[in-house]
Amino acid sequence: MAAGTERKTDIGPPNYEQFLAPVIKKNYGQWKYHEVLRPGVMVHVAESGDKLYTVRAGSPRLLSIKTLRKFADLADKYCDGYLRFTSRNNVEFLLTDEAKIDPLIEELRELGHPVGGIGNAISSIVHTQGWVHCHSAATDASGIVKAVMDDLCQYFTDTKLPGKLRIALACCLNMCGAVHCSDIAILGVHRRPPRVDHSTLSKLCEIPSVVASCPTAAIRPATVEGKPSVEVDEERCMFCANCFSVCPSMPLNDPLNDGVSIWVGGKVSNARTEPMFSKLAIPYLPNNPPRWPEVVQAVRRIVEVWAAGAKKYERMGEFINRIGWKRFFELTGIEFSKEHIDDFKHAGLTYKRSAQLRH
């Protein structure tokens, strides 16, 4: 920074208004309805009669500046320079000229970005850092996402599903991917208790905080080899890694035991049913890079069962509630096991407390 220039701070984000296309500014808050024209393309019609076309393209989210510049070029070429990204990390091109849609889609396809994700489709997988950037990851994020989306890409470029299907991935229980309310959630799991590094612990961590961090009270202060440290009661550990979050000397990463669990039936929208949490479908699948075939197959199976059985609009969780969990396990061929039965704080509230059963 050149001397003499005042250092700017706390300027906040740029005002979005400068990034809005004229048609948006003009019709801001005055949209009347929309229609999905074909996979990945929709039109919003304003009270004024103006039309705004949106073309949505898939993205790996991890984007190089080279690709971003290509998006910028496409925006200039087809959209007077206006584009946006979505809350699920897709890129959207905003057009006023219907005739430009086809050539834009063609160019996107050549670039390797399929167009779709609108309407009754699978959209991009919300996900996290994984081995690309995080210290906590029990699995990679981008790799599984790529493998699963390769397999399901057709459901992105089609709109043949009964309703929306939202998949998310988080590489550890911190759940930065907010997978806890997804139709299908892929969640990295540790399965081995923390291995305490007694040599560094008392230097790097506050022992009382470490002890307090454990929700199951599995951690006790202890003196090991003459040094103050902690001890883990392995029987009580359920691998949440909260101790690791507060103390680097408690790593849970473990190539042999880390892997992936699959969860189903969550949703966020208030449409029809209230928001729901995802529920455990498969407690553990191994980390099998580069393409995690077990995970890909499990997700496909679940998608197919839902796609075949759900009614129009019916999200995964609504579908399962209608047919019952027993039938879900039968149809997917997943085994119901002890792990599926909750045993945390509110476990009792998940037991079936009625005689309303399908026989």
Next chain:
Amino acid sequence: MAAGTERKTDIGPPNYEQFLAPVIKKNYGQWKYHEVLRPGVMVHVAESGDKLYTVRAGSPRLLSIKTLRKFADLADKYCDGYLRFTSRNNVEFLLTDEAKIDPLIEELRELGHPVGGIGNAISSIVHTQGWVHCHSAATDASGIVKAVMDDLCQYFTDTKLPGKLRIALACCLNMCGAVHCSDIAILGVHRRPPRVDHSTLSKLCEIPSVVASCPTAAIRPATVEGKPSVEVDEERCMFCANCFSVCPSMPLNDPLNDGVSIWVGGKVSNARTEPMFSKLAIPYLPNNPPRWPEVVQAVRRIVEVWAAGAKKYERMGEFINRIGWKRFFELTGIEFSKEHIDDFKHAGLTYKRSAQLRH
């Protein structure tokens, strides 16, 4: 007992078969359908074509042997000696001769026992001991029941309600009346923390058990006037009386503060909806013997709101779920207050976690 007679023990209850009328024995398990003929009277028709008429009469449950002998006489006169009691403490006369129904009802009426409670009616109030027999009672049982049923008797002898309505009363939080799943529950409540009798406590009670008995950890061991005893943190006490259950030196009874709370919307049957717990409607009404007018009026108001608004078959809880709790409070004129918001173990699960609201 005459010497020489062997003392009989563990003979168990008498076999019910000896108490079954011939028509029941003959058609046991072979009933085909039933019909409610009029309030308090129904007929069960067997595959064989045989008919069994039931006349149900209300009872205070607390019965003298004099009244029981009158029931026995009526049973002999009209039912070949066969009768039974129901799971809600009504008495049922079992007839085969339709012509005897009217005179039986007439005699019951003279005796002061209204006939009704079958079908879409209020049945007897399941209740408990109260001041008649229990040490724990925060209110009387029989007295409130009498006052409320006097007021609602019409709903017992009619079948004009939308569905069944089950009221229950328990005189303390032990809930011997199992009010926790009733359409309307009347529950005796203490509102003053236990007053520790330090002079007797260490003699009558084990201090560690007393301390452990408190779900909110409000009780601490303490030495008072030189004696080992306990101390209660009044801020933490929510008047459950579990300490009193394990220790007589911790009485909660208190004429000034004891009273009654009202709960609504529970059910037991699996019909339509799953069984539900009752929920708090009114946190506190005073003990106002002999006729508890505040309680009588509150119950009537709730019954009337339900009777006016519910659809056919719809139980209290189903009705409230359909119209929403906000509307329930509006219609009954009950004020929603801090006390209605759960603050025990699973409280968070009762917060409204969706944007599905009526405005």
Next chain:
Amino acid sequence: MADSTGNGTPLLDELEKGPWPSFVKEIKSMAEDNKMSQDLLGQLEKSYRDKTGYWKHGGIVGVMGYGGGVIGRYSFLAEEYPNVAHFHTLRINQPSGWFYTADALRALCDVWERHGSGLTNMHGSTGDIVFLGTKTDELEPTFAELTKHGFDLGGSGSDMRTPSCCVGPARCEWACYDTLHITNDLTHHFQDELHRPAFPYKFKVKCAGCPNDCVASIARADMSIIGTWRDEIQIDQDEVKKYVESGIDIHRDIYANCPTRCIEWDGKELKIDNSNCVRCMQCINAMPKALRPGKDRGATILIGSKAPIVEGALLSSVLIPFIKIEPPYEEIKDLIERIWDVWGEHGKNRERVGEFIQRVGLGNFLEEIDLEPHPDMVAHPRENPYIFYEEYYEEGEEEEEEE
């Protein structure tokens, strides 16, 4: 004046008025010739005046060789009301389904006239015949006379409590198993557990013949046996039409009330998707002449309901989704014993089995009683990711496996 102190009972007198039968009349009528009832009336009037009870906390008292069946009760006002100084109740095990003959009832009355207050509850909340109030030295004689007439005591304390059941096949067309027979059979089979408290806490069993649950088993029993069926609801299409003609609106009354909306009606034929029917009974309740439970009948066994003290109320939860209920009920007795063994060994004092299961976890409990996990046991699988994976690989192990 019926009360012993002669002060009258102006407050209680108010409760003689009104159309509902009056418990005050009952007490008064006994008070005419029973001193205990007289003093009860007096003490109760004082309670009404002072807005508080005058009974002391418990007291261990009973009949020889039994640990339960009697609730000891003493008055704080023994001087004023000496005839209720002791006022213990006896719980007498009712016959299944609360069926009586006039003679049996009279026999009970005679015993109680001789030995107690002459007041009863027909019945107590658990189901027993309750003999309401007598002195300690009347307990043995009462018991002796009761057994002579074929009656025995019910439960109290930390034992198996008196089981009870709905009227079932004796009078109900929907009974999916013989509630009366199994209730009587279990009660006789487990006499020792009923009379000699040896559990961590009480254990109640209730048997309902169908999901209407007329004995409130799912809310009030540590073990709830609720009848159900596996095959198809029996339909008489002609009777359906008659209901429609007589005013039933199938859409509004039947379809819209079916929890899984698995009913269809085209104006001619009622169709039920039985694979999605959750056996709630609603359609059958609404059209008893047209619809009936299937023929392959049995029950769902649920476990653990209770009142709120201390951890909050519980409803029973599914333990066995479907089981045939047939004498001699070996499988069920065996199950009950396995449950008692595990709970008896690991349950804490005053911990009901439902609370015990929540504490140790249903999964662990199933392992202990040797049942396989089944999706019907849960409303839904876990939502939180805190899974106790029970094993992990040590370095080197994986390679070994691959060899």
Next chain:
Amino acid sequence: MADSTGNGTPLLDELEKGPWPSFVKEIKSMAEDNKMSQDLLGQLEKSYRDKTGYWKHGGIVGVMGYGGGVIGRYSFLAEEYPNVAHFHTLRINQPSGWFYTADALRALCDVWERHGSGLTNMHGSTGDIVFLGTKTDELEPTFAELTKHGFDLGGSGSDMRTPSCCVGPARCEWACYDTLHITNDLTHHFQDELHRPAFPYKFKVKCAGCPNDCVASIARADMSIIGTWRDEIQIDQDEVKKYVESGIDIHRDIYANCPTRCIEWDGKELKIDNSNCVRCMQCINAMPKALRPGKDRGATILIGSKAPIVEGALLSSVLIPFIKIEPPYEEIKDLIERIWDVWGEHGKNRERVGEFIQRVGLGNFLEEIDLEPHPDMVAHPRENPYIFYEEYYEEGEEEEEEE
């Protein structure tokens, strides 16, 4: 080979195949002329081989005067991959609604080309532009260039996190308030709280224009502002008929999906019982040309959602059932500050506001922030009888009152 060690990336190469755009291609394309990306590729290939990550636990690093916005990251394999020895990310506050012009995007690219890996996330899970990986001494220069172009850092650590919102009125016909404006306004208003962590833990705000909640606010924000309306759904009956003609089955698609079944259709007119409509959006979603939210619009404010660590995941719960959302948003800012005050004072370290409310009780929390209890705040009133009555009479008091 693009990776720095020259061993190739056979495993990652597999992820260049297939129809979905490949993050490996992205990294490789940068690796052609960026050493950080080269080493990232190498280390990632090793992670794929060894099935584990190689990043160290955190590290405090940032730009001058800010406590957040940068995630420190160091490699365990610094010797092998020296260019990712440091590999910190910057979180850059996105413009509301993630709208850009091509030029703004290019400006960001230029900055990142000069100072970092050239890799980004568009966007991070919270909504920020994520600049993925650079060295410690590049942080200040990056920041200087960013501010020059009008961009600033987002949140990290125990501060207000970067708020985000759905596309709202910019492109959606259902937006019940101006999600973009309020998001931008709140972000600017609370710059200090965003940049200087001083809370017990993170605090996220997300604004959704209607109950479809396209920004997942109810699951992922400590404060969720969800648009809704108070008056009647606007109906265009002609358009309803057109939908019916084009194949919508009102019974199956609309009525049966309405959570309160408050819709009626007689073949001619669609009627909605708005007093029982819970504003779920379903009927509107299904027939966007025929139905629209009412005109008296505003939002429901909910509080407390979060991921499961440690006490289990939470969805946000209703705090204000309905409020008008109009600049300058004083009421909302005031509410937020009251919440921060109470939580800031009494919250434990690493306790999110949702957990805090559960610990102290919603009732007490409301008192502290000075809001009245309202039945819409609960799914249902309490079921357990453990009521903290806050006052009781002492002897003598009652009489006094009566005087």
